[in-house]
Amino acid sequence: MSKKLKAYLTIIYLACFSVLVILSINYSYKIDFFDITFLLIVTFVMNNYSIFFNYITEIKTSMTLPVLLSAFYFVNPLWAGIIAAVGTITFKEEIKYFVWYKFLFNRAVFFLASSAGALIFNLTTPVLDSNSFPIMSTLFASIIYFIVNNFLVYVVINLADNDVNQMSLLSYFRELSKNLITSYFLGLVLLASYMYFSKVLFVLVIILLFIIKDFFYSRLQQMNSYTQIIESFLKVIDSKDHYTEGHCERVANYTYHLCNEMNLSRAKSEKIISIAKIHDIGKIYVDDDILRSSDKLSEQEYKEIKRHTEYGYQLLKDIDLINDELDIILYHHERWDGRGYPEGLKGEKIPVGARILTACDSLDVMITGRTYKPPMTKEEIIAEFKKCSGGQFDPEIARKMIQLIKDGYFDDKFKSEEKIRELELSLEY
Ligand SMILES: [Fe+2]
Numbered sequence: 001m002s003k004k005l006k007a008y009l010t011i012i013y014l015a016c017f018s019v020l021v022i023l024s025i026n027y028s029y030k031i032d033f034f035d036i037t038f039l040l041i042v043t044f045v046m047n048n049y050s051i052f053f054n055y056i057t058e059i060k061t062s063m064t065l066p067v068l069l070s071a072f073y074f075v076n077p078l079w080a081g082i083i084a085a086v087g088t089i090t091f092k093e094e095i096k097y098f099v100w101y102k103f104l105f106n107r108a109v110f111f112l113a114s115s116a117g118a119l120i121f122n123l124t125t126p127v128l129d130s131n132s133f134p135i136m137s138t139l140f141a142s143i144i145y146f147i148v149n150n151f152l153v154y155v156v157i158n159l160a161d162n163d164v165n166q167m168s169l170l171s172y173f174r175e176l177s178k179n180l181i182t183s184y185f186l187g188l189v190l191l192a193s194y195m196y197f198s199k200v201l202f203v204l205v206i207i208l209l210f211i212i213k214d215f216f217y218s219r220l221q222q223m224n225s226y227t228q229i230i231e232s233f234l235k236v237i238d239s240k241d242h243y244t245e246g247h248c249e250r251v252a253n254y255t256y257h258l259c260n261e262m263n264l265s266r267a268k269s270e271k272i273i274s275i276a277k278i279h280d281i282g283k284i285y286v287d288d289d290i291l292r293s294s295d296k297l298s299e300q301e302y303k304e305i306k307r308h309t310e311y312g313y314q315l316l317k318d319i320d321l322i323n324d325e326l327d328i329i330l331y332h333h334e335r336w337d338g339r340g341y342p343e344g345l346k347g348e349k350i351p352v353g354a355r356i357l358t359a360c361d362s363l364d365v366m367i368t369g370r371t372y373k374p375p376m377t378k379e380e381i382i383a384e385f386k387k388c389s390g391g392q393f394d395p396e397i398a399r400k401m402i403q404l405i406k407d408g409y410f411d412d413k414f415k416s417e418e419k420i421r422e423l424e425l426s427l428e429y
């Protein structure tokens, strides 16, 4: 341990001790045993049995502050500090891997932060919330608690020579401040239930929060497995069809931009983009020789390639997670004028996701070219979208696509004139 760190820890211990003595002199006679015990037990249980939102934000936000807001209201600063210091002892980390100076430091930090928060609460309540629910004073108290707690921890992290954790004070606070807002509002809900109803409701609200946490967590796990499925499919497609390697990924990227322009709900856009990533999955059932053939395809072979839309749909239709927008895969080669496949759907009968995908799919073919045709220039692509608007493409989508191209969204993707000429020459021989 460095000298600086030792000195810092000593200062914190002394500060904690001094504050404890000063507060004991001023407040020890005011004891509401029942409230103190209740809040202490709740804080302790919360800290040892769940860390709220931990999985979602990946930052440890415990329920300590929300519970402490009630302590600021119901008990004096001395006891608010003690509740925080004792209630935050965790069996899993601190008792099992006991290191005395870390243990003491944590107690001191919680004590100082909580008693500072409670003092600010007591000072501001008569001024800001004299006859009303203490919205403002709890806000100030939360901010003070947050600053004291995180600043003391920030210093110790930086003194501990831990490279991984070196970040500027500002970005450290910015990262954590999202949790402050959540904690503050949760704290208000808890305080209101404690003040106006009872301890029973207070506990019920906490249980409800746990249920919500579980809900979010299982949603998050579901999302993760969904992404994993998509990614493994993507690898399968790329390994199967080297010529179009990266095609699906690029199409998904174009889809992202086009969806943004289309004013779709975020959930819908996300689904369309995910499906775009695997839209050609059905090609894994198409014979390799046909896929890789650089000769002109026979009618039979072409028919087989076209079936990749149905193959893809059949393959995925039993997976619940993906099912929602699956017809995008089935219809991504339909045309606005009804001359597409597999069903020859026309106009708005084609799902909007599929219409978006058609435009993005074609854009990638135009940009990268195929064995039988060279890539097109930016101007040629714009002209092509104009020409095919109302034919292959939904006119509105074509218009938006042209705008995106003109606005330079895909400029890094287009090949230069020279490169295209080179490719053209190589195709002729
Ligand atoms: Fe396709």
Ligand SMILES: [Fe+2]
Pocket (backbone or CB within 6 Å): 247, 251, 279, 280, 361
């Ligand atoms: Fe495609």
